[in-house]
Amino acid sequence: MRAAALSLCWMLCVPAIASAQEEEAPRPSRPVPSMSKPPRFQGGLKGFTSPLALKSLDAPGSSASFNAKVGFRKDTLYVGVDAKDDQLLAGDVLSVSVYFPDTGPLTTGYTWRFGFDGKRASGAESGTPEFAQQKVNGAVERQGNTLSLVAAVPVRALPRFPAKDPMVMDVCITYEDVDSAGGKPVAVSNCQSGTMPGEALRLPDEVRKALKLKPSENVTALESAATGWLGWDLLSYPAWAQGDEDLTPDTLRELVVAKSVEAESANVKVPDTVSLPDGRPVVTVLTGKNPYAVEGRCDSEHELRMGLYLVTGKTATRALEWPVSTCALGRATSMEVDEEGTLTIRYSNGATINFAWSGDHFSRTELGNR
Structure with missing residues (x-):
């Protein structure tokens, strides 16, 4: 009986293990x-x-x-x-x-x-x-x-x-x-x-190695751009960017996205930059399609997203990626960072979402969510 069980395991398990090993094998x-x-x-x-x-x-x-x-x-x-x-x-x-x-x-x-x-x-x-x-x-x-x-x-x-x-x-x-x-x-x-x-x-x-780039730990891919370098992870905004020159809000937006959206044109109340309690600037970058482009209607297949980037000289690291205009949330009506580093975003549909500063990025908290 035991021999039969071992034989059955050999027939069923070994091919599965071999198949998994074949799938994991790197391409020659x-x-x-x-x-x-x-x-x-x-x-x-x-x-x-x-x-x-x-x-x-x-x-x-x-x-x-x-x-x-x-x-x-x-x-x-x-x-x-x-x-x-x-x-x-x-x-x-x-x-x-x-x-x-x-x-x-x-x-x-x-x-x-x-x-x-x-x-x-x-x-x-x-x-x-x-x-x-x-x-x-x-x-x-x-x-x-x-x-x-x-x-x-x-x-x-x-x-x-x-x-x-x-x-x-x-x-x-x-x-x-x-x-x-x-x-x-x-x-x-x-x-x-x-x-x-x-x-x-x-x-x-x-x-x-010869490039001497120092991207964030979560970066899995690097890409050259016309005015610098981008580091990517699994999100739609680059996780890291390095300019050939010191970055300004305008040159950062030009570097990280093909075409940014102006907050005023999409009727969202998002400032160009916010400051952390220690004075470091965080730059906002907006992309996507305005779901409220047609007056009186909302297109659920469209949304505007925001990337927040902590900028230091030539380098920028993504601190947050979050929607600022969707049919579910509405439009962002205000965004501010308080003296403790808490980021608060309020939306036209009544939601208030808070994020705490965690050293190099914002993490969502439950406080104030509706």
Whole structure:
């Protein structure tokens, strides 16, 4: 009986344990080698000393193919490509995409496009901000039936990457093969659906350390911005921000959100800044959609949210994220911090919500809730 029970446990438990181990296993990745000197921008792969090589997958309908190399030096990722095509035309385009999949399902990578005439705009659909496009340099050469590219991608142009976990990334190179003027391009790539089959690539930790950033402990991902750096956790507002210069209320808002909302335009009584008892400034940042945009109506699918940031020089840390206008609460009619550091927000629907200062953030209390 005991033997039968053990046998049953072996059949049922071991596969479950093995399955859990498989799910938890990290994705295999190859380290991107550090290069002793930067590659030449002329000559394609001939001057590219990195041993890390990639090649295109077979693409039905195209005779084109490419070989590529990837390397890193100091603060720059280098990608070299030699694409061979029996009919090189002006419509043929090489693109390089970088994505760090461990930064969350809602994040996206960045893409840079290159043609005969050099770097081209990636387009709004790529999700690549203008500053990241501007920071990338690339040289394109045509020699016979070969189109060569050497691209330099500095860390400040990379998309959101892990703050602590290994910097595992997909580097996807795509050659858009057009065999006739006005013809539909056939994509030749080393990736499938935006993912490298098999092993991904991994940047060394030294890349992150060299930035000398000191984000909050709760930050899980870092992202460069046009005027500084952002640190993200699981909430919609960045948990931490660092400007290239000392932050003001206006430059902080420009750094942490794409488009902030003015309190007056949304008819919420939220000050631009409040002060803690020790005099330190806390800046308010509003985003979202005004649920009361139409007079006499409230759209329950819309809300305005507020991020409160404690600002010290170039650095800002999120002290609170909270709604200031919803159909349930109404509009915020007042917001103040008393001499003990208690933050009180009152709403038009009658609610009063209090938060206590906890050293570096506000924590909700039950006192005064209705």
